[in-house]
Amino acid sequence: MKSLLGGGAAAAERRAELALRALAMGVLVVIAGIAITVFTKAWPSFAHNGIAWFGSGGDVDTQFNAMINGSRDPAHYVYHFRAWPLIWGTLLTSGLAVIFGMVISILAAVFVVELAPAQVKRAIDPVIRLLAGVPSVVYGLIGILAIAPWVEHHLISNQRKRSVEYVVQLTGANLSVATLILTVMIVPIMVAIIASALESVPRTWTEGSAALGVNRWRTTWRVSLRTVRPAIVAAAVLATARALGEAIMLAMVAGSRGFAPNPLDGVTFFFEPVRPLAATIIHYIDDLSIVPVAQTLYAMAAVLLVSCALLSLAGWAAKQPMKRYGIRA
């Protein structure tokens, strides 16, 4: 009886192990399938434009319209495309949001872990988790209905509009609003990661520092934050990945023009419209039945896929030298 049960349990264990292995392999197969589909569909767009695909030249929306109004005959498909304004838009929105988000979330995490009284901490923790889970379309709605009209009425003067009116039209949906909302979106997740790492810094280390007469701020700065550097890198990587892939919110508030904001325009730069890659895919989703448009959108998806893969690789590489004394994350 006993051996029978034991044998049954062992067999069940084996079966469970096999099932789990099959599931894990299944995930790998799905990922490989996605990558292969995206790259094969994207190939004609890259092949026709070559390396210039990534360059600048002309207006992306005019190029999309040429594809939409172009021939439906496969021999005469229009493929001309220069993606730089969209890539620049992606770099700008993600980069600025992660830089601002980094500063805010490190300070916020230090406050939550080191300074906040117990009751405040108890109240803040669930709020941060809740904010991290808010769907991006909600942020988009707040942006388009409240923030964008306010920015347009109060921050963009007619002189500013006139200064660039022959190049681009300034409205409330622009780089500054997109960056602001994106920052708000990625901060909670960064705070959560950095705070939990700060909490796991061994108490003896900070106490040791305090015993040597180092004040609280210096202890936090030189001991705690130094220890959690790998967690900070992990938070930055996760936040950048979220910012890169954010589509709906950015399609709603970043302006509906594929324009490359020009830093030489001074302050006006922050009020120029911008449309990152992911948001552009949403913008032209209605034209997916037009083959060259679909292939160009797949090409943008391929760029996003590769950047996310490179990003996690870079994050991993950056963490290696810090691991020795640090808290793993």
Added chain:
Amino acid sequence: MRTRTLTVSLIAALTLAVPAVAGARALLIDGSTSVFPLMTQLAAAYHKATKEPTPKVGQGTSDVGVSDVAAGRVDIGDVSRNPEEGDPKGLTFTKIARDGVCMITNPKNPIGNLNQQTVQAIFTGDVREWSEVPGAKISGPIDLVDRIASSGTQAAFQDIFLGEALKISPSAEAEESNGLVQNKVKTDEDAIGFVSFAFTSGVNAVGYQGIPCTLQNAKSGQYQGVRNFWMVTKGAPKGAAAKFIEWVTSSKNASARKIINSEWIAIH
């Protein structure tokens, strides 16, 4: 024992489900956001009048309607522009109504009328200041609001107001639907855009060539900004789709005519 309960409940569920499958499934319709308000009213009235299941109406753009019906994803596509050369072969366009396209401005800038020349100058980007537009009540740079390229309203606006040679300025911001244009113009004093007549509440509808953009003027034929609404099927309409289209277009059907004439123009 448990297996038997399961089997019994499965069979019960199947017997319940079969009549629903055997009875007609609801028609699937999608396409133009301009046609959407009309189509949802027609679909509800059709269900009431004939006891057929209410057709399910989705939204995209006219080009989405055309490509979805050609690919067999829906039974009927709603299209708010005339058939084009690039459309897939073998589609049947059935005209169901006519619709006014109004230019709209913010209520703080209640322009009464624009003539063709001014409209063309504004939308091609030649004139970029409200102070240069006769009849404008504000001064400041003009915010042009366009629709995305797959929009039927954009195609119709292009045909009727601009003509073949002129193009809407690429600096205009392009919205995905009539509702978004309406919202944009409502919240932006400097904006001008164009929408289907059904989306003119809360904004100022601008007259064209001396004729106000009202339903009455569109019906009488005086207002020139009128385009056609189409229901598109793959091949000639048949089965449930044919029944619905026949119900919508029949000159004897008073309830459909009443709905169409409430904000659009019946074809009979």
